[in-house]
Amino acid sequence: MIPLCVSWALAQDMAAPEVGSVEIASVNLPMGAPTHVSARPGDALQPIVDRLTPGSTLTLDPGRYAGPLRIDRPLSVQAEGAVITGPGRGTVLLVLADDVSVRGLEVEGGGRDAHEGDAGILVVGDRARLSGLSVHDVLIGIDLREANDAVIENSKVQGPLDGPMGARGDGIRLWESYRNTIRGNHLDHVRDMVVWYSGHNLFVDNRVENARYGVHFMHADDNRVVNNHFVDNVVGAFVMYSTDIYLRHNVLAGANGAAGMGFGCKESDRVTMQDNRVLGNTTGFYLDACPHRIDGQASIQGNLLAYNHAGIRFHQVKPGIDIGDNDLYENGAPVVVDGGGDATLARFRQNRWSEYEGYDLDGDDVGDLPYAPALASRGLVQKRPVATFFAGSPAAMLLDFLGTAFPMLAPRPLFSDPEPRMGRT
Numbered sequence: 001m002i003p004l005c006v007s008w009a010l011a012q013d014m015a016a017p018e019v020g021s022v023e024i025a026s027v028n029l030p031m032g033a034p035t036h037v038s039a040r041p042g043d044a045l046q047p048i049v050d051r052l053t054p055g056s057t058l059t060l061d062p063g064r065y066a067g068p069l070r071i072d073r074p075l076s077v078q079a080e081g082a083v084i085t086g087p088g089r090g091t092v093l094l095v096l097a098d099d100v101s102v103r104g105l106e107v108e109g110g111g112r113d114a115h116e117g118d119a120g121i122l123v124v125g126d127r128a129r130l131s132g133l134s135v136h137d138v139l140i141g142i143d144l145r146e147a148n149d150a151v152i153e154n155s156k157v158q159g160p161l162d163g164p165m166g167a168r169g170d171g172i173r174l175w176e177s178y179r180n181t182i183r184g185n186h187l188d189h190v191r192d193m194v195v196w197y198s199g200h201n202l203f204v205d206n207r208v209e210n211a212r213y214g215v216h217f218m219h220a221d222d223n224r225v226v227n228n229h230f231v232d233n234v235v236g237a238f239v240m241y242s243t244d245i246y247l248r249h250n251v252l253a254g255a256n257g258a259a260g261m262g263f264g265c266k267e268s269d270r271v272t273m274q275d276n277r278v279l280g281n282t283t284g285f286y287l288d289a290c291p292h293r294i295d296g297q298a299s300i301q302g303n304l305l306a307y308n309h310a311g312i313r314f315h316q317v318k319p320g321i322d323i324g325d326n327d328l329y330e331n332g333a334p335v336v337v338d339g340g341g342d343a344t345l346a347r348f349r350q351n352r353w354s355e356y357e358g359y360d361l362d363g364d365d366v367g368d369l370p371y372a373p374a375l376a377s378r379g380l381v382q383k384r385p386v387a388t389f390f391a392g393s394p395a396a397m398l399l400d401f402l403g404t405a406f407p408m409l410a411p412r413p414l415f416s417d418p419e420p421r422m423g424r425t
Contacts, residue, residue, distance in 0.1 A: 325350050
C-alpha cells in the first residue's frame with residue numbers, strides 16, 4: 001500500500017505542464033513542391049526547417065548540431081548518426097505540427113525545469129512517427145501532450161545512473177493523448193512511463209528497468225499492454241482510477257523493497273491480467289478495491305506467480321474478481337489480506353498451488369479436495385505482520401500443528417479454491 005503522503009508527492013511531481021505554455025510560431029510557408037534537403041554538422045538547422053515546404057525531407061549527415069529545433073510543418077527528418085544538443089535549458093526538439101516523422105536522431109542537453117516540463121522531445125501534433133531515437137541528458141524523455149495517433153518505436157531513453165529516483169524525469173509520458181502505439185522501446189533509469197487521461201493506446205514489446213513505475217495508468221481508460229518486460233523497478237505496472245485495462249504476456253519481475261509489486265490495481269474496473277509472468281517481487285499482484293464498482297469486474301487468468309514474498313495481496317476485497325487457471329508456485333504466502341479479514345469475496349477457481357497437499361483419485365487433473373488454507377501461523381502474520389520473522393520456525397510449525405490436531409483452534413480459511421488444479425504448467 002502506498003502511503004497517502006507518498007501518493008500526494010507523486011501527484012505533485014508528475015503533474016504535466018499546460019499545453020498552453022507552448023506557443024506555435026506563425027511562419028510564412030514557402031510555396032512549391034516538397035523537396036529533399038541535406039544538412040551537415042555545424043549548419044544552423046532552424047533556418048533550414050523554416051524554409052522547407054510541407055512534406056519535404058531533411059537528411060542530417062552524421063555529426064553534431066546545435067539545438068533547440070522547432071518543427072512546425074509536416075516534415076520527414078532522416079538523421080542516422082546525427083546528434084542534436086540543447087543548450088541545457090528548455091526542450092531540445094519540439095514537434096508542433098501534424099504528420100512529422102523523425103528517424104535515427106540522438107537528442108541530449110535538455111533543461112531540468114519540471115515546472116516548465118523540459119523534455120528531450122515534445123510532441124503536440126498528431127500522427128507523429130518517432131523511430132530509432134536515443135534520448136539522454138534530459139529531464140522528460142519523450143512527451144506526448146494532446147498528441148494522437150503517434151508511433152514511438154525502437155527508441156531508447158536513458159536517465160541518470162545516480163541521484164534520487166523521484167528527481168528523474170519520466171521516460172515516456174502521455175497526457176490527454178489517444179490511439180498511440182509505443183513499441184519496442186527501452187527505458188532505463190528513468191522515473192516512470194506514465195499514461196494520464198489518455199486512452200486507446202497500445203504498449204507492446206517495450207522494456208523498462210531500474211525505474212519507479214514501469215508503466216503507470218491514471219484516469220486512463222481502454223489501454224493495452226502486451227509482451228513488455230518490466231524488470232527491477234519499484235513497481236512493474238500500476239492502474240489507478242481507470243477502466244478497460246488489458247495486460248497480457250508481460251514479464252513483471254524484481255520489484256523489491258517495502259513498496260515493491262509486480263502489478264498493482266486501485267479502484268479500477270474491467271482490468272484483465274492474462275498469461276503474464278510475475279516473478280521475484282515483494283508482492284506479485286496488489287489489489288485495492290479492484291474492481292471498484294459494485295457491479296464491476298476484474299480478471300486474473302493464466303498467470304505464473306512464482307517466488308514472490310506474497311503472491312496476491314488484497315486491500316479492500318470486493319466481489320467481482322475472477323482468479324482462475326493461474327500457477328502460484330513457491331510464493332512466501334500465496335494470498336495475503338491486509339488488515340485481517342479474508343478473501344472469500346473473490347472467486348478462485350482451478351488454480352495450481354504449490355502448497356496444495358490434496359489428491360486426484362479420478363485423474364481429471366483437479367484436486368478432489370478444495371484448497372482452503374487456514375494455517376494458524378499465517379493468520380497470526382495477517383494480524384501482526386512483524387510475526388513474519390518467525391515464518392517457518394519451530395514455534396510457527398507447532399502453532400500450525402495444534403490448529404490441525406485441534407480443529408476448534410484453527411482459524412477461518414482465508415479463501416477457498418474448490419477445484420484446485422494438480423501438477424504444474
